[in-house]
Amino acid sequence: MASLSPLPTALSTLSSLNPNNNRLPSGHRHHLSLLPKRTLTLSATRSTDAEGGALDSASAVVEKKPKAAVSADPEGKEKQQPEAVAAAAAGNGAAVKAEMPKFRDPRWVNGTWDLKQFVKGGGTDWDAVIDAEARRRKWLEDFPEATSNDEAVVFDTSIIPWWAWIKRFHLPEAERLNGRAAMVGFFMAYFVDSLTGIGLVNQMGNFFCKTLLFVAVVGVLLIRKNEDIEKLKKLLEETVLYDKQWQATWRDDSPTDSKK
Amino acid sequence: MRLLSPSNLASDFSRHLRPAAHIAMLRREVLDSFLRSRAQSQGAHLLPALLTSLSLPSSPLHPYLLHYIPSGAGAGAGPATSTLAVDVVVGADGANSRVARCIGAGDYSTAIAFQERVRLPPAGMAAYADLAEMYVGDDVSPDFYAWVFPKCDHVAVGTGTAAAKPAIRRLQAAARARAAPKLAGGVVVRVEAHPIPEHPRPRRVAGRAALVGDAAGYVARCSGEGIYFAAKSGRMCGDAIVRIWKEKGRVAEADLKREYLRRWDEEFAGTFRFLDALQRVFYGSNAAREALVELCGDEYVQRMTFDSYLHKKMAAGRPLDDLGLLWKSAGSLLRATILGREVERLRSL
Numbered sequence: 336m337a338s339l340s341p342l343p344t345a346l347s348t349l350s351s352l353n354p355n356n357n358r359l360p361s362g363h364r365h366h367l368s369l370l371p372k373r374t375l376t377l378s379a380t381r382s383t384d385a386e387g388g389a390l391d392s393a394s395a396v397v398e399k400k401p402k403a404a405v406s407a408d409p410e411g412k413e414k415q416q417p418e419a420v421a422a423a424a425a426g427n428g429a430a431v432k433a434e435m436p437k438f439r440d441p442r443w444v445n446g447t448w449d450l451k452q453f454v455k456g457g458g459t460d461w462d463a464v465i466d467a468e469a470r471r472r473k474w475l476e477d478f479p480e481a482t483s484n485d486e487a488v489v490f491d492t493s494i495i496p497w498w499a500w501i502k503r504f505h506l507p508e509a510e511r512l513n514g515r516a517a518m519v520g521f522f523m524a525y526f527v528d529s530l531t532g533i534g535l536v537n538q539m540g541n542f543f544c545k546t547l548l549f550v551a552v553v554g555v556l557l558i559r560k561n562e563d564i565e566k567l568k569k570l571l572e573e574t575v576l577y578d579k580q581w582q583a584t585w586r587d588d589s590p591t592d593s594k595k
Numbered sequence: 596m597r598l599l600s601p602s603n604l605a606s607d608f609s610r611h612l613r614p615a616a617h618i619a620m621l622r623r624e625v626l627d628s629f630l631r632s633r634a635q636s637q638g639a640h641l642l643p644a645l646l647t648s649l650s651l652p653s654s655p656l657h658p659y660l661l662h663y664i665p666s667g668a669g670a671g672a673g674p675a676t677s678t679l680a681v682d683v684v685v686g687a688d689g690a691n692s693r694v695a696r697c698i699g700a701g702d703y704s705t706a707i708a709f710q711e712r713v714r715l716p717p718a719g720m721a722a723y724a725d726l727a728e729m730y731v732g733d734d735v736s737p738d739f740y741a742w743v744f745p746k747c748d749h750v751a752v753g754t755g756t757a758a759a760k761p762a763i764r765r766l767q768a769a770a771r772a773r774a775a776p777k778l779a780g781g782v783v784v785r786v787e788a789h790p791i792p793e794h795p796r797p798r799r800v801a802g803r804a805a806l807v808g809d810a811a812g813y814v815a816r817c818s819g820e821g822i823y824f825a826a827k828s829g830r831m832c833g834d835a836i837v838r839i840w841k842e843k844g845r846v847a848e849a850d851l852k853r854e855y856l857r858r859w860d861e862e863f864a865g866t867f868r869f870l871d872a873l874q875r876v877f878y879g880s881n882a883a884r885e886a887l888v889e890l891c892g893d894e895y896v897q898r899m900t901f902d903s904y905l906h907k908k909m910a911a912g913r914p915l916d917d918l919g920l921l922w923k924s925a926g927s928l929l930r931a932t933i934l935g936r937e938v939e940r941l942r943s944l
Contacts, residue, residue: 435772465933465934465937466937468934469934469937469938469941470941471602472601472602472881472885472934472935472938473938473941473942475601475602475603476601476602476732476733476734476881476938479601479732479734479735479769479772479773480603480773481772481773481774481775481776482599482603482605482773482774482776482777483776483777487603487605488602488603488604488605489604490604491889491892492889492927492930492931492934493889493926493927493930495930500929500930500933504933573875577794577816577867577868577871578868580703580794580795580797581794581795581860581864581867581868583701583795583796583797583798584795584796584797584798584799584800584852584856585852585856
């Protein structure tokens with residue numbers, strides 16, 4: 336739970352690193368420039384230079400789409416839309432502003448996932464539901480859709496049972512962290528034993544060793560990647576910043592200072 | 596009020612409204628002139644003018660000198676710039692406050708709020724007769740929300756941001772796109788943009804000059820609400836000055852700080868800090884925004900939000916329900932974060 340709050344800010348830094356945003360010349364419509372990159376990535380033709388793709392003029396972007404869309408496409412289903420739309424747009428010739436492809440999935444019915452289509456071996460395949468929802472969110476992030484009252488989204492992630500989340504996401508991470516903790520613990524115990532001669536059982540009785548153990552556990556939980564150290568520091572700064580700004584007016588005791 | 600997530604999950608806030616409760620939509624042009632004429636009818640002297648500068652007094656016994664260019668009736672007759680000597684100054688001149696600059700109140704970081712007033716055909720307006728919408732998502736704002744607020748005979752469509760100010764037009768286009776079917780046939784009649792302070796100024800009281808409202812930086816985070824706080828801080832400051840005059844006859848900086856600032860901070864700083872925390876947790880990423888909208892579907896959240904919003908005070912909930920809410924928030928954030936990580940993983944494939 337302690338790693339939760341860094342994660343949203345972490346995610347925001349991750350999503351803000353989307354290279355497309357930096358390379359857009361002014362005046363480009365957001366969704367147009369993203370479309371070539373997304374279909375190119377999904378169809379696994381990574382050789383195309385993203386820089387070149389993004390810098391194309393709007394008309395060239397429309398031309399690129401049919402080429403990219405018809406290449407080998409492992410994603411399958413949802414991409415039928417951009418092919419059809421792009422073909423229509425290219426067919427029109429003059430159409431520079433392409434229609435935004437809407438999210439379509441046969442399992443997405445009436446604003447929610449139809450669980451009857453996710454049956455696997457008698458029960459619901461929750462992994463597939465999580466996958467499908469992740470794909471839908473990714474699609475909508477790339478191609479935001481206008482809302483309409485008759486196609487209201489009512490899917491609530493809380494219908495996915497807790498053990499499905501744990502089995503898929505917590506257990507591998509827990510295995511990794513416990514492995515790290517075990518490795519660090521074993522070698523620290525050996526190291527301290529070789530230095531001081533105190534065995535493992537007696538080490539646990541010592542306050543200093545218990546503190547080190549606590550620090551090691553907290554460290555393994557909070558710092559999972561190298562970037563986490565910076566993120567934690569920034570988080571701490573941000574947390575106290577707003578309060579400092581409110582207290583600023585009380586810190587100035589001499590009222591006759593010069594103008595700022 | 597409907598809150599819409601990046602994946603268009605909608606949370607309808609009006610489901611648990613008490614009978615007489617409502618979220619007010621405001622036309623500033625109407626409110627401002629009403630407040631002004633009400634003050635005048637209560638005995639205030641209205642002097643239509645443009646304040647050019649403020650001379651600070653050389654001692655606590657000397658007055659402030661306001662240099663202004665009169666406008667309105669009889670403006671052409673007298674000299675171009677006039678001067679007015681006053682004892683106490685209350686700076687209520689908004690985010691670009693000249694009073695704040697002249698008294699050396701310091702600077703604050705601002706967000707920009709960009710809004711277009713759109714006149715819709717009658718069918719479109721009928722849909723917004725009792726509906727206001729808030730859109731969250733990276734496409735409409737990286738750190739705030741986009742809105743469609745009905746204003747009597749037109750709607751205001753806008754968005755705001757602090758982190759991506761140069762991209763405001765792209766964000767506005769995205770906001771319009773999100774509401775496109777409902778704005779069909781609309782005509783943009785006015786475009787407005789305004790800076791919104793993100794935090795209070797370093798010095799809100801300097802000498803015998805106090806700042807209120809946007810000039811002081813009293814804008815709540817997360818909701819961007821500033822109108823109530825502007826009016827309330829103006830009233831508290833006025834009350835404080837009157838109290839000091841009754842007790843001591845003369846206003847000093849320490850008195851202003853004690854009577855106005857201290858009381859304001861005691862009453863509202865907690866609310867502001869809580870909203871700042873909410874903004875940092877829930878507006879940080881698309882995943883967090885999904886969690887926010889999911890949580891807002893909960894009845895307890897809606898009730899607490901309304902009570903706090905209507906009374907401008909952190910509503911005191913029941914402890915057991917608060918714990919339940921904490922548990923649900925953790926669950927929602929966890930699920931949304933996991934899905935967010937899945938999305939990033941898919942993106943990097």
